[in-house]
Amino acid sequence: MANSVLFVTIFIFFSMTLSSSTNPKHFTVELIHRDSPHSPLYNPQTTPTDRLHSAFLRSISRSRRFNHQPQTDLQSGLIGAGGEFFMSITIGTPPTNVLAIADTGSDLTWVQCKPCQQCYKENGPIFDKEKSSSYKSEPCDSRNCNALSTTERGCDEDKKVCKYRYSYGDRSFTRGDVATETISIGSASGSPVSFPGTVFGCGYNNGGNFDETGSGIIGLGGGYLSLISQLGSSISNRFSYCLSHKSSTMNGTSVINLGTSSIPSGASIVSNVVSTPLVDKEPQTYYYLTLEAISVGNTKIPYTSSMYYPNEDGVSSAATKGNIIIDSGTTLTLLESGFYDRFGAAVEESVTGAKRVSDPQGLLSHCFKSGSAEIGLPEITVHFSGAEVRLSALNAFVKMSEDMVCLSMIPTNEVGIYGNFAQMDFLVGYDLEARRVSFQRMDCSAEM
Secondary structure, three states: OOOOOOOOOEEEOOOOOOOOOOOOEEEEEEEEEOOOOOOOOOOOOOOHHHHHHHHHHHHHHHHHHHOOOOOOEEEEOEEEEOOEEEEEEEEOOOOEEEEEEEEOOOOEOEEEEEOOOEOOOOOOOOEEHHHOOOOEEOEOOOHHHHOOOOOOEEEEOOOOEEEEEEEOOOOOEEEEEEEEEEEEEEEOOEEEEEEEEEEEEEEEEEEOOOOOOOOEEEEOOOOOOEHHHHHHHHHOOEEEEEOOOOOOOOOOOEEEEEEHHHOOOOOEOOOOEEEEEOEOOOOOOOOEEOEEEEEEOOEEEEOOOOOOOEOOOOOEOOOOOOOEEEOOOOOOEEEEHHHHHHHHHHHHHHOEOOEEEOOOOOOOOOEEEOOOOOOEOOOEEEEEOOEEEEEOHHHHEEEEEOOEEEEOEEEEOOOEEEOOOOOOOEEEEEEOOOOEEEEEEOOOOOOO
């Protein structure tokens, strides 16, 4: 799934052992960018431009997943690999170390399982359910089985065991049994914490474009079966992440947090925290926000998305609820094409010291190249419902060479996505009980 799943270029690594300790109220784990020298996937032969281009391609590929669906406080370390998060957990009794893609756009956690009918090559050990004393199959009539859609679930009538099946846009697939197991998550501040009875998919038939570094998917979406939803009160229904724009360097770190103190206590001018409502809509997996407008300097442009979010009378509204998905895994921000035409024109008019040029790779639509002059870039402010998020130049533009920058936002004819470049150096908090997402500007490379 390395070509179809797009996440911020970060992996999650935990160093952990099984623990039966009482769940603490906060976990924090370091994130390591996939292109950082700290990453096991680091390739010194690729150039920064090559890495950016690969990340942009993954962004576009991942965005298609949002339109074509597949049939205690914790802080976890992330290492970005190929635009994907990898999260290290342990599963089973005795525990098996598992490194899997951490996906905010998926719900059911699944890993490769022995005995395999067909498993793709992976570097680490494959979980053997027959060697775990805590493994338990889910029956076909269970609530957990029925939480899967009718296209995603099946039943072994002979064994009365619930089955799952997922397929992805790049023709990757996984099939297996739905079961419960003990999953343990590490903490930077103490021993790992165990969560018995966690629902997951034991995949014995898997193939496609999955990276051999990972064992499967860890679902961090908003649906019933996601790891976030299952941990629920154990993490006070809260999590956050802080992604550093320096995370591809030796000195840059990023983190993901789960638990009570993972998000700011409330919006305020003093703390520079703003928040906006999460919008409940189908599919529940995704985190929907309402984008009202984007300002380029002093020019405020109402956000319209008539193709996908018309009112009852078929007329677009600038404040149609839930018109954009916030996703930590998509690198670029994708905006409705009709709006983008006006937005892009305003950006082009506001850039000084440079002329518009074509992206040599043909992926980004608004690039600017200077001669000897310094490029002047406009301030861009994103207006969510009840929250104004002021972006830095690094949030909105990407430096492609010494004399060329490109807008890291592109048009789409499908659902809008607020990507991770726009979220860099913000503490982005999800309060799933209050149903709000908060933004607080901070240096994510500093120790949190």
